[in-house]
Amino acid sequence: MDIQKEVLKYREQLISSLQESIQIKSVEEEPKPGMPFGEGPAKALQHFLKVGEELGFKAENFDNYVGHIIFGEGEESLGILGHVDVVPEGTGWDYPPYSGMIVDNKMYGRGTLDDKGPLMICLYAMKCLKDMGVPLKKQIRMIIGANEETEWGCMKHYFDTLKMPEPTLSFTPDSSFPVTFAEKGILRGLLKIKCDDNFSIQGGKVFNAVPEKTFLTLPLEYKNLIIEELEKYNFANEYKITCEEKDNKLELISYGKAAHAAHPELGYNSLSALLSFIYVTGIKITGLSQMAKYFGENIKLEFNGKSAGLYFKDEPSGEITMNYGKAYVEDGYLYVSLDTRYPVTLKVEELENKLFALLNKYGIEFVGGKKETPLYVKKDSFLVQELTNIYKEITKDEDCEPIAIGGGTYAKAVKNCVAFGALLKETPDTMHQKNECIPLETLDTLLKIYIEAIYRLAK
Known part of the structure; x- marks a missing residue:
């Protein structure tokens, strides 16, 4: 059972779904009835959940604040936390910021790296595991927020207002590899x-x-x-x-x-x-x-x-x-x-x-x-060690060490969570900048990393 080889079959479908997502401008706006963060973030959330349903998962939308996509059953759960809202595009782009245009084997658009791209990659990794019938002991719960870039009203609604249970352990693909063990x-x-x-x-x-x-x-x-x-x-x-x-x-x-x-x-x-x-x-x-x-x-x-x-x-x-x-x-x-x-x-x-x-x-x-508040998960914890090892095995980057960042990710929203990728060393960091893009040549590596991580944390 070669899950890393099998997941590559979903590459083209992933690219198409991501382009559709990028084409939705999901910058926070004035609230509208039933759209607490404006029309764009609501539409982006709805689209992501629709993709999840089309891939065969149970998807729920909680008042256009946040949604989740559920795969499998189990008393314990693995959380994958990400977001579909983006920062404003700014000026000076070489290609339209909400086009998902592919030029020189790179997909351009706000959200390709932060965070629609990484989250969509994880969703297709889940799809591959589902289609293969891989036995897992933990339920996988992808939690999709629509207000990460500003006030985190999405996670407050999900965990504080709705009192949804926290996953047993989690990661968020919203930082850099190998693993972020500390967030300021x-x-x-x-x-x-x-x-x-x-x-x-x-x-x-x-x-x-x-x-x-x-x-x-x-x-x-x-x-x-x-x-x-x-x-x-x-x-x-x-x-x-x-x-x-x-x-x-x-x-x-x-x-x-x-x-x-x-x-x-x-x-x-x-x-x-x-x-x-x-x-x-x-x-x-x-x-x-x-x-x-x-x-x-x-x-x-x-x-x-x-x-x-x-x-x-x-x-x-x-x-x-x-x-x-x-x-x-x-x-x-x-x-x-x-x-x-x-x-x-x-x-x-x-x-x-x-x-x-x-x-x-x-x-x-x-x-x-x-x-x-800061996040500080010790380097010798199971979560940090396991994810670091997965990254090393697939990339052959044996000298890497867990990192600390100034960014604030959803890892702070729940207990026992760290940020895991999706920025590879060779990928320029264009998040929050003009010409944000994801090199399509990195998709194979990212699909392998995330399917292995989901499998090993959920088995």
């Missing part, structure tokens, strides 16, 4: 300050991505000052800030590079760059000036809080990261979002005390948002 804690919130109404700012759209562009509109009276300072400003690299007169106002555009908030060092923060520049100009606009001073003195282009006195690091998970993802003005207040990923051994209260004290010096309020 997450602290999110909004920096808030009263401001004048003679400017506007728009930077980024989400907490958990480095903003690629930030727009700032100022009164025309600042034109000469801005142009003079831009000419002598020492830019860190090729990224620039431009200035032009538009509709009798002055529009500045700061250009950066998008990246996941868990790896802000891979991007260039257009918002941090712009606010740091405004600090240098000395512009006096209530709210904007204080926020710019906070950035110019403490943040600059850093992502680890060193200048702010907020630097922390530990051995299991590494250093803290801080991403300022979006900015906007609303109802007389300037808001800037902060997404912090802090080391697993740090107490969040210590971080909050230092951060709040610093913001208070600038008259900035912190409006709390999402909090996630």
Whole structure:
């Protein structure tokens, strides 16, 4: 019984189902009746469950918050947790972000890596085991969320509201190989300050991505000052800030590079760059000036809080990261979002005390948002060891070690769960970036890894 060979027969059907899923834009929107996260995430969830039913599984939709697909029976269960919502597409794509277009043996589209692609691969691995009649002792329960990228309302609904039982053990294919044994804690919130109404700012759209562009509109009276300072400003690299007169106002555009908030060092923060520049100009606009001073003195282009006195690091998970993802003005207040990923051994209260004290010096309020406690599963646990061994056996990567990440996955939603793939070493990480894609040449390896993992954990 060669399950790794047999599962490859489902490759083309998998590709087709994934393309259909990618073509559904599932970015969170305003709620609609019966669609708590908007129409897109609801449609994406419905499509995934429909594929599950067509493959012969029992599928249930729980109010368009979350769904599950059930395979087999057993007193114990193996959970596979994933999500069908995606972050906004951003700009600069070479191919349409919701097309599933295949170019040079790569499928392009938002969600190909995060997380529709990996979840669909696991579903077809389940299908292969079902068709082969492989005997399993545990029930397999694939739990599909529609709100992972923001507030996890999906998992709260499933486990807290509906009181669904937690699986005995689980994995989520929403990280990197070999196995993620530690995930930093997450602290999110909004920096808030009263401001004048003679400017506007728009930077980024989400907490958990480095903003690629930030727009700032100022009164025309600042034109000469801005142009003079831009000419002598020492830019860190090729990224620039431009200035032009538009509709009798002055529009500045700061250009950066998008990246996941868990790896802000891979991007260039257009918002941090712009606010740091405004600090240098000395512009006096209530709210904007204080926020710019906070950035110019403490943040600059850093992502680890060193200048702010907020630097922390530990051995299991590494250093803290801080991403300022979006900015906007609303109802007389300037808001800037902060997404912090802090080391697993740090107490969040210590971080909050230092951060709040610093913001208070600038008259900035912190409006709390999402909090996630760290995840730390020891490397010698059964789950980490077994999944690491499976990865090594199939890839022949004998020197790999379990990893710690700044990202927050569904592994934090249940007990006895870790993130397992689906990013291979040779696959560029384009999650939350333009031109997100999955190389089709990796599908064979991924199908083999996941069918082996499901089989060995459920047998």
